[in-house]
């Protein structure tokens with residue numbers, strides 16, 4: 042017998058917050074997060090700042106999918122810089138760190154620092170990110186970076202809500218299928234592309250082709 046999907050919980054911002062700036066890594070991860078926030082009547086905007094994504098063609102594909110979904114719902118989309126040189130400068134010496142290691146903490150820190158700065162300068166009192174919804178990410182690592190970034194600004198809070206809860210992780214996949222999002226096959230940076238390809242080759246699988254037709258039956262292999 043099919044189980045009934047859990048109904049959505051009406052969410053409220055922490056610390057009495059009124060406006061949320063949501064850092065988005067990609068459409069597959071932010072689709073469910075956005076729908077949860079919309080269903081909760083929370084005022085928010087999307088902040089797309091992901092200079093980690095390599096190559097540029099992949100970055101453009103992920104961003105375009107995210108822009109289209111935000112436009113469909115009338116959600117403001119803030120397209121921040123693609124300052125790859127700054128990202129590589131911070132990644133120097135971390136090129137061979139594994140995923141979920143210290144290079145990823147740096148990567149989250151950098152993106153959330155910029156999100157927090159924008160929030161501070163534009164009247165948002167809460168920030169959060171879609172990054173934590175992926176089961177391939179360590180939520181404690183994502184949250185630690187977010188809390189650290191927000192702590193630089195008085196009155197700014199990082200919302201550590203677990204987006205995977207109450208069916209969120211499953212809805213993320215369902216929404217991606219329904220919307221036909223571009224589905225990435227690696228986390229995002231050149232090093233994750235290198236390592237994912239090496240793993241695929243070791244398993245006898247073909248290398249990743251940037252811009253391959255999305256496979257709406259499959260969840261993203263990771264999120265940026």
Ligand code: SF4
Pocket residue numbers: 093094140141144145146148149228229230231232233264265
């Ligand atoms: S593996 Fe992903 S989270 Fe880690 S540094 Fe690369 S893009 Fe950032």
